[in-house]
Amino acid sequence: MSSHAYPGRADMSTVVDAARRGDRAAVDELVSHCLPLVYNIVGRALNRSADVDDVVQNTMLSVVRGLPGVREPQLFRSWLVAVTMNEIRTHTQRRHTTPAPPEDIDNVIDPRADFEDLTLTQLRLADQRREVVLATRWLDDDHRHLLSLWWLVEAGHLSRADLVDALKLAPHHVTVRVSRMKAQLDTARLVVRALTARPGCAGLADTASGWDRRPAPVWRKRFA
Secondary structure (H helix, E strand, O other), X not given: OOOOOOOOHHHHHHHHHHHHOOOHHHHHHHHHHXXXXXXXXXXXXXXXXXXXXXXXXXXXXXXXXXXXXXOOHHHHHHHHHHHHHHHHHHHHHHOOOOOOOHHHXXXXXXOOOOHHHHHHHHOOXXXXXXXXXXXXXXXXXXXXXXXXXXXXHHOOOOOHXXXXXXXXXXXXXXXXXXXXXXXXXXXXXXXXXXXXXXXXXHHHHHHOOOOOOOXXXXXHHHHO
């Protein structure tokens, strides 16, 4: 079995149930299957590789400690995603994440996890990978967090139900949020494209007066 694939729903429920009862081998197996998914969610939601490792570690500690409270093993994956998102929100509230410089984009998520290329290929964005990754840094925190899940839904690593459960919203509200997030991402991609165009635009350069060269939602709005 691939280290990046989950067991079937029935098999996962068996492993979760055993882990809940304190079976160390089951806990280890569960963690090994959780880790790539958690790395990808956190890696896309945050911008600094050092922060990714910290948040992933905190998430896995919360998962292991919270296992006894998982009453419905078949819903474990949705619970896992919700725990991960809670850790991301906590981290974001505690410390504003400073965007990494463009040359570090390949180090944002753990190199052992291969969802990044797979997801962007399935979205037919492989040739624009750098632009998309850079664009995520211009998003509002909430939209960037949602994008980290939406990419995995599009690639088939999470279900629509997982997304709805993790956000704790009605399905139609999730649809509205995804639509707004995608519109903001499109705008951010245009901003990235404009800022990296050569020759540059004199009007855009005037607008950028006072900009500290770090991606930020307020500057996305000004440039857009």
